[in-house]
Amino acid sequence: MLSDAQLREYHDDGFVVVPEVLTSRDLARIRDEVERLYGADHPGRVLEKDGRTIRGVHGCHQTSELFSRLVRLPDLLESAEQLLASKVYVHQSKVNAKRALRGDVWPWHQDYIFWEREDGMPAPLVTNVALLLDDATPYNGPLLFVPGSHRMGTLSTERRRAAGGEESWKSNLAADLDYALTAEQLAALVARLGMRAATGAAGSMVLFDPRLVHGSGTNMSPYDRQLLIITYNSVDNVPQQVPSRRPEFLSASDTTPLAPLTGGLRP
């Protein structure tokens, strides 16, 4: 369970870094499984602009037995339940690969607007649990946050491209987002709130609010910066019907409340 100090940090800054959540053995298993997913043919597997470097994989908890158990690990699941004060399920899970020397930018954005506009999610009663699968350093494109920006509401409301087209979701997995902050919006925010990098050791957990403005730069280091993000949604916040649903690996239809795993990742 999160301490009062950690809860306060999450509510004040919009994020909190919790070190040493994964054991080294679980971390090694997860990393092996991620490598397997990189190689598996699946529509949720996305490449960088170079057309050959893995950018990420989506829907991991739906395609991997290990990940379906991982999302039920008490340290993760119960933190999400605590933050949302309800039972939860996984709306989305993904790995951002941010490969050594090739991992590209994520422009500054808020997550919630995608889930609201594209998936019909009624309210921001949802949270991100990100697991550092590698050490995150100032050099390998760590998650960058504008602390406190989650309290500003939804900032970018204008869709950059027209909605529709059955594959319009694809560009939102690349470095080109439909809802990204403008330079002016970011400048005004950062002048007041500054920027912070979520650096930390592999095995740490970063909890962050769905409205927190975030992005990440290029990976200039010779080391990968892999990040597994599990988006837990409150069972009281199940998305409504939308005209053209995004694929299952972006907007999960199984909203059954999750029960904590007993006995660890591999019982």
Added chain:
Amino acid sequence: MLSDAQLREYHDDGFVVVPEVLTSRDLARIRDEVERLYGADHPGRVLEKDGRTIRGVHGCHQTSELFSRLVRLPDLLESAEQLLASKVYVHQSKVNAKRALRGDVWPWHQDYIFWEREDGMPAPLVTNVALLLDDATPYNGPLLFVPGSHRMGTLSTERRRAAGGEESWKSNLAADLDYALTAEQLAALVARLGMRAATGAAGSMVLFDPRLVHGSGTNMSPYDRQLLIITYNSVDNVPQQVPSRRPEFLSASDTTPLAPLTGGLRP
């Protein structure tokens, strides 16, 4: 003059950051002049891949009266003379604009090989004096160094493209270099030597060895990270004739030893 500790740092790490070299008044003048150069039509003016953001300008000391005086500022010129133990002239001068949110990567490379192979410079008796025209932070794509890598000699000796063609120099001003380190070379170096960012306040000076492995990432911040780099070469190290000379703004032919400026930037 550089202190013994600063000289030792330069020789050990390949670079040293010297704070508060420019007065705020000189800094403001230089920044104004840089803005003017960004707008001036000149072949040494280079754009980012997006075709509209300024990436840099070259040959500033040749096209700007202010910059022709700046390169003679005693703090800069005498530091270079001290490091090279001789009189010096300017082989190259440039501004890296690294614009807010748009400034792109410089891949990991060493400078000297370009000057040796492309310009016929006989030896690495040359040094870079970089002036921070903006605060350099972890977020705006600061210069990144592999400390101590200058002692490894020349690492990337294979030209990625065939030489020749009167405009073959152009790609070396973009994010695509003829002599860049391979991922394997960088990984081996960084495993032994680590990485460091040359962060600091505007007005600081960063001296770095021509063989020091360096690069920089994207600028993820809403603030520019402009850097003025003056390359001082020893007058005992004047380039030899080469078959197809690069333009004057990349390889200056005026090798007259510089005399220190008296009375400041604007007397």
